[in-house]
Amino acid sequence: ANAQEKVRILLDWFVNPDHAALVIAKQRGLFDKQGLDVELIAPADPNAPPKLVAAGQADYALSYQPTLQMLAAEGLPLVRVGVLVAQPLNSLVALEDSAVKTIADFKGRKIGFSVSGFEEAVLGAMLESAGLTLKDVTLVNVNFALTTALMSKQVDGVIGAFRNFELNDLELNKAKGRIWLVEKHGVPAYDELVILAKRETVDPARTKKLLAALAEATAWLTANPAEAWASFSKYGKDLDNDLNRMAWKDTVPLLSADPAALDRARYSTFAEFLVKRGLIKQAPPLDSYLREIR
Amino acid sequence: MVSSPALSVRSAHIVLDGHVVAENLSLEFPGGRTTCLLGRSGVGKTSLLRHLAGLLPGTAPAGPVAYMAQRDLLLPWLSVLDNVRLGHRLRGDAAARHAAGPRARALLAEVGLGHHLDALPQTLSGGMRQRAALARTLCEDRQIVLMDEPFGHLDAVTRFDLQDLAARLLRGRTVVMVTHDPLEALRLGHEIRILSGTPFVPGPVIAPSGAVPRDPADPELLALQARLIGELRTGG
Amino acid sequence: MVSSPALSVRSAHIVLDGHVVAENLSLEFPGGRTTCLLGRSGVGKTSLLRHLAGLLPGTAPAGPVAYMAQRDLLLPWLSVLDNVRLGHRLRGDAAARHAAGPRARALLAEVGLGHHLDALPQTLSGGMRQRAALARTLCEDRQIVLMDEPFGHLDAVTRFDLQDLAARLLRGRTVVMVTHDPLEALRLGHEIRILSGTPFVPGPVIAPSGAVPRDPADPELLALQARLIGELRTGG
Amino acid sequence: MRPLVTALGLLAGWELLVWLARLPPYILPPPSRVAVVLMERRALLLEQAAWTGAEMMLGLALGLLLGAALAVLFAASAGWRRWALPLVIVSQAIPVIAVAPLLVLWLGYGMASKVAMAALVIFFPVVSSLYDGLRRTDPGWLELARTMDASPRAVLLQIRLPAALPAFASGARIAAAVAPIGAVIGEWVGASAGLGFLMTQSLARGQTPLAFAALFVLCLLGLALYVATDRLARRLVPWQPIQGD
Amino acid sequence: MRPLVTALGLLAGWELLVWLARLPPYILPPPSRVAVVLMERRALLLEQAAWTGAEMMLGLALGLLLGAALAVLFAASAGWRRWALPLVIVSQAIPVIAVAPLLVLWLGYGMASKVAMAALVIFFPVVSSLYDGLRRTDPGWLELARTMDASPRAVLLQIRLPAALPAFASGARIAAAVAPIGAVIGEWVGASAGLGFLMTQSLARGQTPLAFAALFVLCLLGLALYVATDRLARRLVPWQPIQGD
Numbered sequence A: 001a002n003a004q005e006k007v008r009i010l011l012d013w014f015v016n017p018d019h020a021a022l023v024i025a026k027q028r029g030l031f032d033k034q035g036l037d038v039e040l041i042a043p044a045d046p047n048a049p050p051k052l053v054a055a056g057q058a059d060y061a062l063s064y065q066p067t068l069q070m071l072a073a074e075g076l077p078l079v080r081v082g083v084l085v086a087q088p089l090n091s092l093v094a095l096e097d098s099a100v101k102t103i104a105d106f107k108g109r110k111i112g113f114s115v116s117g118f119e120e121a122v123l124g125a126m127l128e129s130a131g132l133t134l135k136d137v138t139l140v141n142v143n144f145a146l147t148t149a150l151m152s153k154q155v156d157g158v159i160g161a162f163r164n165f166e167l168n169d170l171e172l173n174k175a176k177g178r179i180w181l182v183e184k185h186g187v188p189a190y191d192e193l194v195i196l197a198k199r200e201t202v203d204p205a206r207t208k209k210l211l212a213a214l215a216e217a218t219a220w221l222t223a224n225p226a227e228a229w230a231s232f233s234k235y236g237k238d239l240d241n242d243l244n245r246m247a248w249k250d251t252v253p254l255l256s257a258d259p260a261a262l263d264r265a266r267y268s269t270f271a272e273f274l275v276k277r278g279l280i281k282q283a284p285p286l287d288s289y290l291r292e293i294r
Numbered sequence B, C: 001m002v003s004s005p006a007l008s009v010r011s012a013h014i015v016l017d018g019h020v021v022a023e024n025l026s027l028e029f030p031g032g033r034t035t036c037l038l039g040r041s042g043v044g045k046t047s048l049l050r051h052l053a054g055l056l057p058g059t060a061p062a063g064p065v066a067y068m069a070q071r072d073l074l075l076p077w078l079s080v081l082d083n084v085r086l087g088h089r090l091r092g093d094a095a096a097r098h099a100a101g102p103r104a105r106a107l108l109a110e111v112g113l114g115h116h117l118d119a120l121p122q123t124l125s126g127g128m129r130q131r132a133a134l135a136r137t138l139c140e141d142r143q144i145v146l147m148d149e150p151f152g153h154l155d156a157v158t159r160f161d162l163q164d165l166a167a168r169l170l171r172g173r174t175v176v177m178v179t180h181d182p183l184e185a186l187r188l189g190h191e192i193r194i195l196s197g198t199p200f201v202p203g204p205v206i207a208p209s210g211a212v213p214r215d216p217a218d219p220e221l222l223a224l225q226a227r228l229i230g231e232l233r234t235g236g
Numbered sequence D, E: 001m002r003p004l005v006t007a008l009g010l011l012a013g014w015e016l017l018v019w020l021a022r023l024p025p026y027i028l029p030p031p032s033r034v035a036v037v038l039m040e041r042r043a044l045l046l047e048q049a050a051w052t053g054a055e056m057m058l059g060l061a062l063g064l065l066l067g068a069a070l071a072v073l074f075a076a077s078a079g080w081r082r083w084a085l086p087l088v089i090v091s092q093a094i095p096v097i098a099v100a101p102l103l104v105l106w107l108g109y110g111m112a113s114k115v116a117m118a119a120l121v122i123f124f125p126v127v128s129s130l131y132d133g134l135r136r137t138d139p140g141w142l143e144l145a146r147t148m149d150a151s152p153r154a155v156l157l158q159i160r161l162p163a164a165l166p167a168f169a170s171g172a173r174i175a176a177a178v179a180p181i182g183a184v185i186g187e188w189v190g191a192s193a194g195l196g197f198l199m200t201q202s203l204a205r206g207q208t209p210l211a212f213a214a215l216f217v218l219c220l221l222g223l224a225l226y227v228a229t230d231r232l233a234r235r236l237v238p239w240q241p242i243q244g245d
Ligand SMILES: Nc1ncnc2c1ncn2[C@@H]1O[C@H](COP(=O)(O)OP(=O)(O)OP(=O)(O)O)[C@@H](O)[C@H]1O
Pocket: B122, B123, B124, B125, B126, B127, B128, B153, B155, C016, C017, C018, C019, C021, C039, C040, C041, C042, C043, C044, C045, C046, C047, C048, C070
């Protein structure tokens, strides 16, 4: 191959099935085919990647739509150029055998979260959909130990659980979860996993190639989930485990078939939601942080 | 009064980090009397004293001893008075500690530190520190008293006075005292032993006549002093 | 040879933590000669020496001095030889340090430590440590030498020999030596000063006749010794 | 006066660094910007600082106490030392996220678990330094005590411990300096308040200046605690000459 | 032999704790279960351990060096002390998440940023202890050096520094004990390998036994580093008598 263009992508979190398209594209040489030499870097802190991209320390970062909109409101020079999961994964989860049967049952109880910056907004909306407010519950930061906190009954529910992961995690630990999807309970739908780049230096040509490779990878892995899993599970250390295997099944259908797609309405609606919930003062113009590259 | 025990060393080996200080050493220190040890620097006087005090590995003291080391070993965080009462503090008997107060004060007054009861040791001169250590040793009130150059940092007059004090307070006790001053040995010692050689051997018992403390101007003592110095020189 | 400077103290105040040791003190130490300081324990001898050495706040030494303190101050991580060469090591002149080697060895041999060059100080007896400190002081080869009880931990014979050594090596230098032994002062001192009182005042100059080191058996010295002890007693 | 000059100098250095390295504010905001946030959000910051400050002080107090007790225990008993010393060393290698669930299980989400976590970070320098100090007593003193028929307990408490106070002071200084991070780490365990929590949250929301304002307050707290500890530590060892300032 | 007995005893204690407190394995797995994972995943664990071990050793080496240099600098110059000491103290209050982007900005994603972070945690006990030690030189020695016309530099290097080596050893021991957590914290800065990384990942994904297997290996590394440092530290101060063991 001739000179490959180096591309550095910061993941939002450790490699997991959410990153299937990236990993498969890399493994099947789809990036190479586009002339890209892609490096995937996993951080332990999901908040750092967007900043590092804004500071020019990587070409792309994976992040979440609410995060992007908050960062944009804070003036970070970021633009969304693509999407990997075009629907919320976030959910509110309780143990099935607990006293909590409906959201209203959370009144006076503890809900755990892992700091993402927007848990109050999401949870607040969900509680209000059931006639409660944030004041009716106690919020506890349990960090990444969502399932542990839930199973050890230290909290009655957790927000920020990914429907494709935490439920499986519970199941593996012989517990069953009751789940409330955020978009069904007062939270507008949003893109869970988006691809960000730096506004000033975003390279449309390269991004186009990247997105093309991702689209091709997604198409292939959706068509050949078993073969794709066999390949994916060999990508990194310790990927081949029960949780990832179960999550893989649940994740593949959620992956966005068209990574270049952009639903602007979704962003304006969600921006209004964030303003209403007091997380941002003012919605920044959509064009300042959204870019559709076809 | 309890009669003070004799001390005896039987076929002892004193070895420090491979350096043989004494080999197959046998030595008697009569009970209730003061024995002065003389010897060239480095011959092993301190080592012998530590052996008697049970401070060397594998040794145990013959009974409760008061040990005054070559260094004063005052604790810098305790006042002079508390340093003198240290033994009583350490043994932790509240009554004894309480009773030791007046005794310690009296001793400090006698060694000339009556006005420095509350001073910290760092504010004392070398000789004052030594006097405090002496008071501490005497305050222990033990039947066996081992002293390593107890008057080394004192001027001639203070030394003379404190020799008297020690002779008075230590009467009837078993005392082993290392000194570098032959005249001091002659003033205070019922018996005098000169250590010499490597490994050292103790010389014969020298026992000046008369009660201690003797008058240093006594011609017998002066004659003996010359003999001691001669033996030190040839033995060393 | 450089002539050694005289030392003079002019209207000095020596105050330690509020304790007035000397007030408005004026004192001369003749150049090239040895002055011995006597005085009761705690009178201020060490303080005066520290004043001369420029170690008290607000003082500076009259010139390069060699100072031998009451404690031996050997560095535990240096061998005896390196302790003796310490001054040269600290001044960091590689040539001087190199040259100091033979000198230090010779001095150590003279003080009887020729076989302990590589020993660490902790393995020495008290007297051996003092001899090492003496060798260190003499190795400095300074025109002004201040010594605080330099022979206090030595037996009579070693002391006598080292007095001779010091007298020989310090000839022609300005030496101020604190001692507790009147006879030692009489052997070594061109001049003798007795300090007494609080704050202390120096007594008149006592200058025995004859060259140092003097013979201690000299009747004049013995008579002077009695006088010194008498003055110490009344002054103290 | 002088600390103020130093502080201003350091702030100037920070501003300069931001300038020279052309750091964007979302990576390292300049102090001028942080100052604005400090003023605007002072109520919030004060409230969180009170929380974290309380954790720091409690953690430090607990850490000093626990550290001193353990060091004395180790010095007193070879048995304890053999079993517990490795445990104490290993305790330093354990990241919060591994023990957080355990702590929460035992101590709940209240302040107790945070203080416990902070104390876990803080106590080690104290144990280590003090235990080190307790092992280095002048042998002369120990021999003296032996001839005085002192019980091991009396020797430990009346000789070895006072002699080791400079070492304890040294450990206490380190402990005071790590107390802030101890408290912040503690806030990883189910906190909903405190400067550490505020920092995490504002970083997640891209409010870097607010995060650094919180960090600034945390540093002030840390410095104050350090200076106070240093003063007290010196007073603990009045007999020991200290060179320099 | 004896360390082995201690280790087995501690493991037994751990098993007992799990039993008595009826801890579920996702909170604290019993050692028996961790042992199985240790065996099964030994290749993975060894690989990660090599990574973290390297970070620890580099971090410790850098921390000791930096710490010693700073302490000497502080002892040498009041100016440096005034400006840099507050900075050094404040540096201990800074959580990783606040500086991670900065570190990556300056040092990239490689090992450098992780080692730098680890060194930041490790160097402080060394500076603090050694500086403390450098301030506590026997005044008698300093006076002796003064009469010998020693330059401040010579006094510092030939008297104060050797005299402060016990304090340095004390600091180095603390540093060695916190080296593992330093390395783990370093792995927060964009790592893709290492025991800390493995631990966070497995904890977040419910694989508690694997996380504890990694933690176990980390503790072993920590203990080994501590023991090695302790040995070396003792050899550094051969003239000082140490009581106990
Ligand atoms: N740091 C200090 N604070 C207060 N007083 C002090 C301090 N150091 C010394 N002194 C006092 O100063 C006086 C003189 O002390 P100095 O050491 O000069 O005596 P000296 O003549 O050398 O005695 P010695 O023969 O016992 O060594 C003593 O009374 C002592 O108590």
